[in-house]
Amino acid sequence: MSDIVRIEGLNAGYGKFQTLFDVSVTIPRGGITSIVGPNGAGKSTLLKTIFGLTKVYSGRVFFEGREITRLPPHERAKLGMAYIPQLENVFRNLTVWENLRLAGYDLPPSVFSERIEEIYSLFPRIKERLGQKAATLSGGERQMLAMSIGLMRKPKILLFDEPTAGLSPKLAREVLDSIKALNRQGYTIILVEQNVRAALEIGDKGILVVNGRIAFEGKAGDLLARKDLAKMYLGLGE
Amino acid sequence: MPVDINTVMNSFIYAGILSLLSLGITLAYMTTGVFNFAHPRLAIIGSYAAATVVAASMAYLGMKPNLETFETAIGVVRQPLPLSVYALGLLASVAAATAAALVEYYAILRPLQRRGADFLKLMIATLAYDFILVAGLFLYSTLPYLDSKASEANIGISSTSMTMTSYDVWIWSGDVVIRGMFIMGVSATIAVSVILFLLLFKTKLGIKMRASVENPDLARVLGINVDRVYAIAWAISGATAGVAGFIILFGTHVLKPISATSPADEIVVSAFAGSIVGGINSVFGSIGGGFLIGLVEKLFTNILVGVTGYGNLLKFGKVFSMAAVVIVLLFMPEGLASVRWKRALGRLLRLRFISRGVRSG
Numbered sequence: 001m002s003d004i005v006r007i008e009g010l011n012a013g014y015g016k017f018q019t020l021f022d023v024s025v026t027i028p029r030g031g032i033t034s035i036v037g038p039n040g041a042g043k044s045t046l047l048k049t050i051f052g053l054t055k056v057y058s059g060r061v062f063f064e065g066r067e068i069t070r071l072p073p074h075e076r077a078k079l080g081m082a083y084i085p086q087l088e089n090v091f092r093n094l095t096v097w098e099n100l101r102l103a104g105y106d107l108p109p110s111v112f113s114e115r116i117e118e119i120y121s122l123f124p125r126i127k128e129r130l131g132q133k134a135a136t137l138s139g140g141e142r143q144m145l146a147m148s149i150g151l152m153r154k155p156k157i158l159l160f161d162e163p164t165a166g167l168s169p170k171l172a173r174e175v176l177d178s179i180k181a182l183n184r185q186g187y188t189i190i191l192v193e194q195n196v197r198a199a200l201e202i203g204d205k206g207i208l209v210v211n212g213r214i215a216f217e218g219k220a221g222d223l224l225a226r227k228d229l230a231k232m233y234l235g236l237g238e
Numbered sequence: 239m240p241v242d243i244n245t246v247m248n249s250f251i252y253a254g255i256l257s258l259l260s261l262g263i264t265l266a267y268m269t270t271g272v273f274n275f276a277h278p279r280l281a282i283i284g285s286y287a288a289a290t291v292v293a294a295s296m297a298y299l300g301m302k303p304n305l306e307t308f309e310t311a312i313g314v315v316r317q318p319l320p321l322s323v324y325a326l327g328l329l330a331s332v333a334a335a336t337a338a339a340l341v342e343y344y345a346i347l348r349p350l351q352r353r354g355a356d357f358l359k360l361m362i363a364t365l366a367y368d369f370i371l372v373a374g375l376f377l378y379s380t381l382p383y384l385d386s387k388a389s390e391a392n393i394g395i396s397s398t399s400m401t402m403t404s405y406d407v408w409i410w411s412g413d414v415v416i417r418g419m420f421i422m423g424v425s426a427t428i429a430v431s432v433i434l435f436l437l438l439f440k441t442k443l444g445i446k447m448r449a450s451v452e453n454p455d456l457a458r459v460l461g462i463n464v465d466r467v468y469a470i471a472w473a474i475s476g477a478t479a480g481v482a483g484f485i486i487l488f489g490t491h492v493l494k495p496i497s498a499t500s501p502a503d504e505i506v507v508s509a510f511a512g513s514i515v516g517g518i519n520s521v522f523g524s525i526g527g528g529f530l531i532g533l534v535e536k537l538f539t540n541i542l543v544g545v546t547g548y549g550n551l552l553k554f555g556k557v558f559s560m561a562a563v564v565i566v567l568l569f570m571p572e573g574l575a576s577v578r579w580k581r582a583l584g585r586l587l588r589l590r591f592i593s594r595g596v597r598s599g
Contacts, residue, residue: 051459077461088456091449102445103460149460 004029004157004188005050010059012049018057019045021212027157027205032180032189034203034220036196038233042212043192044086047159050190051083052076064156082150086161089146092135096126099134099145103152119148122178140171147178157188164195176202196234200224208233241540247420249540251489253532254423255281258430258482259505260512260528261521262475266339268451268519269471272347272360276368278502278509280476283338283371284331284483285493289400290384291330295323296391303393303405314410324407331487332480339476342367343469368502399493406488419489426481431525434474438521447471507556508535511563517573526574530566535559 005027013019019042027033027050035043048054050061052073061069063079073083091099100119104112120127123144129137134145143163150158160179164172172195180202183189193199200206206223208216210233216223224230259278266274296302296319303318346363355363378384379397388395395402407418438444450457450467457464487493508531516527539555570577 072458074458074461074463077459083459085456085459088453091452091456093452094445094448098445098448101442102449102457102462105442105446105460105462153461 002029003027004064005190006062007050008060008062010049010061011057012045012054012059013057014045014054019054019212020049023059023209023212023214025207025214025217027188027190029188030186031204032183032191032202032220033205033207034199035190035192035207035209036199036223036234037209037215039194041209041233043209044161045212046207046209047083047161047190047192051081051159053083077153077155080153080156081159082153082155082157083159084146084150084161084163086163086165090134090137090142090149093133095131095133096137096145097130099149100126100152103149107153115152115154119151122151122181123148139167140174143167143171143175144178147182151182155187157190158182160189160191160193162192162194164193164198172198196230197224241537241544243414245540246537247417248490249533249536251417251419251423251485252536253529254427255482255485255490256505256508256512256532257427257525257528258478258485259509260516260524260531261430261434262339262478262482263509263513264516264518264521264524265471265475265478267513268521269447269468270343270347270351271357272364273357273510274342274475275361275364275506276342276371277364277475277479278505279368279371280335280338280342280479281483281486281505282375282493282502284335284480285487286375286378286384287334288327288331288484288487289395289402289493290387292319292323292327292402292405293384293387293391293393293395295326296393297387299323302391305404307408307410312409316408318405318407327487328481328484331484332477335480335483336473336476338371339472339479340469343472348465400487401491401493402488403490417489419485423485423489426485427525427529430478430481431522434521443467443470508532508559511559515563515566515573517570517575520573520575523573523575530574531559531562534562 003026007023007025010020010023011018012023023046025046035046037043045054049056052068052071052075056069059069060067063076063081066079068076068079071079077083091102094102100116104115107115125141126144126148129141129145134142137145147158147163158179163175163179167175176195176198179189179191191199191203200220200223203220206216206218206220207214208223208229215233216226216229259281262280263274263277266272266277299320301320305316305318307314307316309315342364346367347360350360350363381397384395384397393402394404403419409416409418436444438448446457446462446467447470449460450462450464454464457467509528512528512531513524514527515531516523516525518524535555535558539551539558542558543549543551566574
């Protein structure tokens, strides 16, 4: 399997505050890669770095073999990356329709309506809410809208930053199921999750980040089976 | 009636000017988070550009203002300048104010923001820009161009002191004179509101603008050039100041570039008050807020003078408008825009209904 994203010797953080140290990982094309780890370990930072939202001190980031270390986020969006933030991932004061319109603002009308239909078939509930302001959506619906915004340009890879945070277990399950469904349709996915077991169960690859360093990289099932790591860092004591 | 019709018209002209200026202040604040203290001066830049273009084009045409009245279908009219000259003046005012606003954004505020300047530093920078504009106006007033063109066209202004109220259009309706700038002040406010509504809610650019205001990071993630969207907002802010500048020139009193009674200095407090009363994050609130402040400051004060017969009150118009600010904010801390007018209206109607029910029962 070829790698869609490759990171080499990365040192990154926010301003002068370094959170990632000498990180080298690869993200396989076509799979779900779950990034897990304790709070504040740097898993979100790793995701944000892939999308260009942090300060990179040294090291390199590649997307489909092309170096993108210094590329601004809106350029990465054009290359086929979609980043779905944990919070404030929809425009609350715009209607659902306006959110979608905005996400596909530069698509030709025929492509736009094609995408819209795809999104309706994925998330039928979105269609019922078109005229509503996004602020009035429930947590689960908002997460679906956020995913729809990300899907509008038919990206090659979707970067999810804790998509189930703040959702009830039932809704969290629904969101993870739709992420899995997206993956079956061919989207490559990187998933940062605090819900470790669920994330590793749907994931193909697992990456464990501890104190800004990679503590494990391999099959998700293998990480789940590592009792020592699971107990120490993931709160998965038997 | 305690006030005459001319005072009413003057009050509405002033309210229209404030409305347009409050709107521009709000637009700039909403997009870039900058309190632009130079904003009223942008309007004065527009006034000067309009005066210059009017004087120059009259001199070029070899015409003098025509103060005769004539009969038309709508009544007796006095129109001192050709319509095309008014239009050119308006265009010049809008162009100059827009240019001055864009220079402020691109040359001063954006570079400072990129270097991480906070709200306070940006505010002081706008004050500095205001002083630069004053110095520019002062320099301009020492050039002989405007004065020579004005005397050539027999227009009674000079570069240091000008008012063109006598070249405003007058329309007689019976005994009452309706002034062109009264119509312009009210209709420009309405027109700008309608155009902005359509722009913000019916166009793709409008959606981008609202998105960039609400969550610039997410907008950037979606590939929107947020900086350009902000620049367009500043251009609109400058353009509306230009319209206000045109109305100031033809509708209000003497303009002096630097003096205690320069209209920009007099207006700045009221324009900011209008913007804040409207709810600093609402475009349409600011339009209403500007109008409210303008009417309280001029109309209410004049009515009070008419009722009490105490003419000195006229000097204290700002006391009443600022009192209005305090009262509005006491009851609606987020400004006029925060009130859910539909619900409030419904509650009022219900109240009447209930009291009627009580009476009948």
